[in-house]
Amino acid sequence: MKITVVGAGNVGATLAQRLIEKDFADIALVDVVEGIPQGKALDLRQSANVLGFTHKLIGSNSYEVTAGSDIVVITAGIARKPGMTRDELIGINARIVREVVEKSLAVSSNAVFIIVTNPVDAMTYLALKVSGLPRERIFGLSGVLDGGRLAAFIAEELNVDARDVVPCVMGEHGGSMVVYPRFTTVKGMPLSVLADAAKQQALAERTVNGGAEIVGFLKTGSAFYAPSASVAHMVNAVVNDSGTRMNCAAYLDGEYGLSDVVLGVPVRLGRRGIEEIxxxxxxxxxxAALKASSEAVRKLIAALNL
Structure with missing residues (x-):
């Protein structure tokens, strides 16, 4: 098993760490900046003796080292800065994602692609169109991260363990994402039963602004611990062919009455990528809320001028 992580910034490098410590695949870490992937990969390799992992990890500026990858994770792109919306990222990051997909696919034609670069719904759509791959092989990070944020806030509010929460956040990974209290459970009980309407709304609003809240604290960066953990969870499902259900950004072709759009929806992930929506x-x-969210994504897709 071989996994490529493109982008050696905070998200990509932390993801590479999480994956190599699982010790289930060789890892290639690629970045355009000379020295960054090489240095971070070397640093990670020097923990092998302590942590006991045996798989290889290499850092490079070349896609040659990624050849034959089973999974390609794209984290490359500029991160949000304070006051910047995901929408404003689209022009720069679209050029980056297009190039990464083309170069990766040229040497790893059978890979499953996981998109992390924001705005992720539009970038996943772009990757699908650029690659020409079937929709099950390209999907993006959305509901796993958004759901993790919701679970953290619910755990704080209701004084429970976050692991007792099964969150449900769908739609755009952005301002129009939709929190579904009826399908979010705490120890098997729906959030719609455990919290009044005002508290449900407050939790939903904090979830929508979860990333921006972190950007506000960091000033010069954005979240990477929770995003990298969320992607690692997705990768784990693919590597182990587990069929685990989670919410990911997926291309819809009639599901929920929506077509030709990428939205966060519940899927089952396995070795071939999306096994089921x-x-x-x-x-x-x-x-209606999901359809409204889809319209926000369609505006971003239109801006790609594909």
């Missing part, structure tokens, strides 16, 4: 029994209001 799970359709929840949304009521009219819940479905």
């Amino acid at each position: 799970v359709e929840l029994p949304l009521n009219d209001d819940e479905l």
Whole structure:
């Protein structure tokens, strides 16, 4: 098993660390900046004796080292700065993602692609169109991270363990994301039963602004611990062919009455990528919220001028 991580910034390098410590695949860490992937890979290799992992990890500025990858994770791109929206990232990051997909696919034609670069819904759509691959082989980080944030906030609010929360956040990975209290459970009980409408709304709003809240604290950077953990969870499902259900940014072709758009929805991940898109029994209001979110993503996709 071989996994490539493109982008050796905070998210990519931390992801490489999480993956090599799982010791289930060789890792290639690639970045355009000379010395950064090489130095970080060397630093990580020097922990092998202490941690006991046996797989190889290499850092490079060349895609030659990525040849034959089973999974390619794209984290490359500029991060949000204070006051910057995900929408403002689209022009620069679209050029980056297009190039990365083309170069990666040229040497790893059978790979599954996981997109992390923001705005991730639009970047996943772009990667699909550029690659020409079937939709199950390209998907993006969205609901795993957003759900993790929601779970953390619920755990704080209700004084429970975050692991007792099964979150449900769908739609755009951005301002129009939709938190579904009826499908979010705490020890098996729906959040819609455990919290009143005002508290549900407050939790949803904090989740929507979860990334921006961290950017506000850091000033010169954005989140990377939770994002890298979320991607590692997705990679783990693919590597182990587990069929684990989680919410990811996926291309819809009729599901939820939506087509030709990428949105965060529940899927089951396995060795081939998306094994199944799970359709929840949304009521009219819940479905309307998802469709409104899809319109926000369509505006970003239109800006790509594909």
